Amino acid sequence: MDNSKEITRVLFENFQPQAIHLFYAIGYLAIAVFIYGVYVQIRKYRRGKPDGSWSDLFKRFVEMVKTMATHRTLVRRDKSAGRAHGLIFLGFVLLFIGTSTITLEYDILEPLFGIKFWYGNFYLLFSLVLDLAGLGLIVGLIYMMYRRKWLHLPKLDYKRVDRQEGDPDFDRSQYRREDWAFLWSFILIGITGFILEATRLVWLNDRPAVWDYRMWSPVGALLAHIMQALGMTSESAGAFRPYLWWFHGLLSLTFIACIPYTKIKHIFTAAASLMFKDPLAGRRLPKVPDDQKTAGYKTITDLTWKNLLHLDACTKCGRCQEACPANAVGAPLSPRDVILSLREFANHALSAKELPKEAELDIHGKDVGQVFMETLWSCRTCLACVEICPVAVEHVPIIVQMRRNLVEAGEMEPLLEKTLQTIHKTGNSFGESKRKRANWTKELPFEIKDARAEPVDVLWFVGDYASFDPRNQKVTQSFAKLMHHAGVNFGLLFESELNAGNDVRRVGEEGLYELLASSNIGTLQSCDFASIVTTDPHSFNTIRNEYPDFGGKFEIEHYTTLVKRLIETGQVKLKKKLDYRVTFHDPCHLGRYNKGFDAPREVIKLLGCELVEMGRNRDNSFCCGAGGGRIWIPDPVGIEKPSANRMKEAGQIEGLQVFVVSCPKDLTMFEDALKTSGFEGQFVVRELIELIDECIEYEVWEDSAVTA
Template sequence: MIFLQSTVTRETFWTIGPVGKAAFYFLAAAAVLVFLYGVYERFARYTRGTDDWFERLDDVGTRIVSSAKIVLSNEKQFDRDLYGGIMHAFILWGFLTLLIGTTILGIDIDGYRLLTALLTGEEQSFFVGDFYLSYSLVMDAMGLLFVVGVGMAIYRRYIVRNHRLWGKHTSLEDDAFIWTLFLLGVGGYVIEALRIVGTGFPSFETVSFVGYFGALVFDAAGMSAGQAETLYWWGWWSHALLALGFVALVPYAKPFHMISSFANVVTRDEKAGQRLPGVPADLAPDDIGYTSVEDFSWKQMLDMDACTKCGRCSAVCPAKASGRPLDPRDVILDLKQYRDDRDAGRTESIDIVADGGTSVVDSETMESCMACMACMDACPVEIEHLNHFTEMNRRLTETGQMKESVQETMMNVFQNGNTFGEPERKRGDWTDELEFEVPDAREEAVEFLWYVGDYPSYDERNQRVARSMARVLHEADVSYGILYEDEKHDGNDVRRVGEEGLYEMLVEDNAAAFEQCEFEKIVCTDPHSYNTFTNEYPEMVDDFDYPVYHYTQVVEELVNAGRLGLDGTELDYDVTYHDPCHLGRYNGEYEAPREVIRATGVDLAEMPRNRDDSFCCGGGGGGLWMDLEEESKPSEERLREALEDTDAGAAVEKFVVACPMCGTMYEDGRKTGDFEDDVEIVDITELLVEAFEARDARAHAGTSDSGGAAGGPATADD
């Protein structure tokens, strides 16, 4: 024995000897140098990327603190996946504890002991007594969590074979990573157990409860102290070499995500997806979008390196679930692989995206995207998929490879300001069937400028929504007005299919029209309009600082103020509600629609996938303008879910929406999915009008003392 067993500590380099110790330090220094060079080389590569459109490094301190909260809390991992959240939390917290513990040990050996020897002539250590006991207990406990977490990962990957962990980019690298972590965790306990056997089972080592248990197992198996001492030398070196090799290879393989992921969270755009990067004014058409790896910004390259192949984005993607050729994870990893192959000279230059032929990503893959942002919401490392997808859509647009139906729609918007190709003068024709005049915001000052939108203006089914909304505003005596033929398409989805130039034109036209009116606030029928007016127009127009509301937010205030004359008993049946992506996931508005729905008296049965987990209707990102091959339409799956998986089940009478695009897609899904006899699609405004009529009928029959709102109810022949 080199130290007395009565001393409450342990010898770090027990049985290793001076030569072995020197060799270890040499190898450790080499591993650290290789690690540092690799990290430098990876980040130096980012400096060769183009500038990012948005500021990513402002207020770095706040960014780091908020990112540390996100990472350490594992909040993104727990979303939709309790097992995965617990698993990752165990691995992360265990790994960090072991890393900190190793650092503390290094400070004692290579810092404190050397310093005290120089100052006092006698080497001292703080790695003794109560500190050592506390250290040993914490390290054993957290190390056990680490091993359990890795074991959970192995079980999920190889026994359960969770579908989202396997794909075209799954490789030996993934196997090596998880098994290396497992061997490091278990190996640490094995050599600890060997040391306890070899040093005669010191009584204080019971605090190292996992290692002590292992030692008891070895002892019961007949292992002697001498055998343990010999095996310890081999075990210690095996563990040390594996650990040093892991450290050295971190920047060159999957473990780099431990660094790149945190960097990606730090540099995230809080409005990613809600707003998209623009196109520099001096950029030639041939250079718009992804043309080569040189077009990737440093943040887009960091996105690629941050991807851990976890497949969370793939699991929630409605396009993939519908059988469309899109897997968000594969797109990001395809771009990364091509970038790495080009940097290493392993492949020739090809198109990043193209319609047929040889390309990194096929045009059909990009056409499949619904711009619902589910992938980004699910991503635990804040990869901004939609920015990448939009760059590729812009490339398809500039090269004339956009789907024909979308090209026709874009031409309609360019020529007539709407997706239907109808004359601008007909934009306000939906008002003709109302029994009251809808004010013209161009001719009188109003509180709310109501941006009606394309579908409520021109689509026969959605015109009923517009008339219902008008009746709600009239009923509550709201000061409002519309733009009639001066209103143009908002451009939200025009931008997301890649038509940036047309989008910029629409912004200019609408902003100019707004400027000619006297109003206080904007209210939108469509969440897509609400999103782009709120998050994107201010990026393009300096003085675009109007308060913007979705109609449900305005109506919620009217309900709470008692201006609609509802008492919550007007309707009596079961409904369910679909959260629109652009209202909910994009902009975080979940309560206003529900408050309005409940105000009518109906029983609201929540969809299993609701709020930020809502499943897209399929209409976003230009999906409304395409006819795509699908195994099952997202709208059909959603209606099935409403009738089979909600608490009310088949008792659900109405499927309530708050978006004209959603209404259009679900009316289509109701027909193609054979749900016409099972459920009715209604907008919230239509539900309100039904409640008005029930209230008025009750009052007319003498069953209520309520006489309606001031001024009396207006009626519409819808």
């Protein structure tokens, strides 16, 4: 006789009909509360500006599923937390599927169509999988509790760096309470579920269809045996079960009802944030719409719906704060605090039935929920926060949009304002005449072609610092010698080249940026060339990623890629090898912005150097502090410069001889930092081009002409 249908789990046995009806009533109420909360969230997002992130939805969805399934963004730089979260995530998903499966049969298929499948072998496998899922969930939650309570990680301290002790939103203790409430409620659901399962086994230990198959619920079976050893009988288990059943059920339904109103909603908002992320976030900033009255973000309703979604996706993990160079040196900036401030503001202003007056929607200022001007100007726009965020929050684009509003209102450092005026007037940040841009070429023993007048294979976009800064001019001359020696047919724009605008745009001066970009694009389009090369990663980024939005799509590469190819093809012959012990600093705009990690390192190895990596390297490289226009803004007295912090890191490498850079701004920032940080004489800062120059033997007449 087939008794497989008896091998299943009882749900409402010994419950009065009134109790069952009450449970369903509470369940429907919980779902109604959940649905209303979802409606409020959607209404909040709809109050933001439109965003064009709806393209390639299927591709976006697939990428989101891959990211969530592999947890690849969570295990980076914090494997323990990522793995624990993976257990929680997998456990939650499987338990959710399990609960949905029961509901599908019990409430839909069986009463409507007489279909039953939740019994026999399917049920036994189902029970085993859910037991293991629940165990993984609890293990992951226990680790997260241990991590918060005993590891004392600075990134999990919510005290704000831009507030003073005593300010109403300084320590954000409500977030700590919410975190612990989330962890305890979740773990109690899991634990009471196992105890309920064990109680059921003890209660029905005289039924072979239940007791004989108990090991398919291994955790429940183990607890059942412990309960029996402690003296629990079938009768006492039966009496205890209803109370535990109601406690577990009400706790689970409350958890569901609270999802849209608490941290729990990140289960959904994080997934949506990952799905709608911009792969070029920060690398390509948005244009100001023609119909927008003011530049940037002034009020909370200026943010797009996707921005508002990103605010809700933030899990407060602190990885952005940990990676932020401004935060590391004591500046009043935590990327997480900016996001949380805006989230609090949005929840207060946009979740209400009626929108407050426009004056009450201003996100700039000193009040609770507003963001300080000093906080926004502390950002180096290095993208460290965007790159490490596990849920794809786009901090930098939001910060730049808020800066645009500050620039329009004239709320900036006087020196920055003066620099922007200088760039507008002269086309460069040094205030030099345009005619002097190519003065460095006069010391060369050969002429460089004018790409405006004759065709060239490679057009060299030099950049401001490489053109005007005396120290960088030496590097520029060395690269020109290298190109000439390799037989590359190259030319310049001479006085027609203007500042590329990358940092101008990240400061927030969008109007000036568009003026610079349009002028450069027009000049480039009038020339005949195959590709562009630049020694300036900042120019490289904006020409590569942003000029296409203004009609200027060009093939461009950083010099390290070109030089690597010239060496490998034999066009550049290295006459000797260097035996220096070196480390390499990844420029933000070459590395994190454009994934140019390998070419510089391969060139260094081709030169014969021993490369020793600093702890923070590649996508975790530490910003020199010049980005986002900060090279034009004086640092506050008394706080460490990011460049000095980086020098300390390099100084820990035993026997280091050369700190290698591949960016004009890096050369300027780090040579200054070397003098002030106490490492002068221990090692030197050199541009990679200078090391290459040491390995090339030029014609004697060339050598003497350049060094004369």
